[in-house]
Amino acid sequence: MQRKDFHSNDPWRNARVKPAAPAPRAAPPQAERTTPESAKRPAAQRRGEEVRVYGRNACLALFAKRPNDVRKIYLTEARIAEFKPVLAWCVKQRIGYRVVENDDLDRLTESQHHEGVCFEVRRTPLLSLRELLHEIPREQPALLIWLDGVGNPHNVGALLRSAANFGARGAILPAGAPALSGAALRVAEGGAEALPLAQAAAGEDVFESLHDAGFGVAATVPRDGWDLYKNKLPARLALILGAEGEGMSARLIADADLRLTIPGTGAVESLNVSASAAVLFAEYWRQHR
Secondary structure, three states, X not given: OOOOOOOOOOOOOOOOOOXXXXXXXXXXXXXXXXXXXXXXXXXXXXXXXXXXXXXXXXHHHHHHHOHHHEEEEEEEHXXXXXXXXXXXXXXXXXXXXXXXXXXXXXXXXXXXXXXXXXXXXXXXXXXXXXXXXXXOOOOOOEEEEEEEOOOOHHHHHHHHHHHHHOOOOEEEEOOOOOOOOHHHHHHHOOHHHHOOXXXXXXXXXXXXXXXXXXXXXXXXXXXXXXXXXXXXXXXXXXXXXXXXXXXXXXXXXXXXXXXXXXXOOOOOOOOOHHHHHHHHHHHHHHHHO
């Protein structure tokens, strides 16, 4: 999704900025000043390196995992008490924060689901597939998820949330996939901080890499596959999850080691990809926890 240029319609120009009384007082935060280095960097470059993360749980999980990546915080007065330790850390580290109105956050996040808080943070570099696999001891059971063109940020976020809940060891993004959006990170509710993310390189044989690391690869199909509840799942399993609408590519289905079907009444063609993923993750967890 193309970002809007907030510099042309600055929400802070007319914003009523309230004093953050509950937070410790200190010298003006660093983010209120522009350093020479940041001033020289093009705005588009800064936007590519950073992302606006919003939503209570997403922001708290991010701060708990990597506080040094926080660049600036915007929050409403109603969130000050809950985020007081975060604001105290900001003052100590000379990181800027602003207390703003809800409609300011609506414009900044391009969403009404910000829950009164938004962090501007550095993106975490994605791992290579080799790096991800190297971090998983070969003798351990492990679940990986492989996203085949899943692009809806709400589905991506829901997938990451479920994967983190059921102990997946990582997610594989296809070559050329865009970076995760703030909307996906909000829906993930902190799951993106708990789940290592890797991206395949252009032309990389993902099947070969997974097989070399001892993983079986499973595709999900709406019918005529292995019944999920009547078969033992491999202890080391990579689950391919297909794009919304057109579904998984025929090549990936054909190349998969097994094809899994979630049984049901047949009243609908299939489940939404994030709903299917939660069912699959839960069954793997039940069998291998």
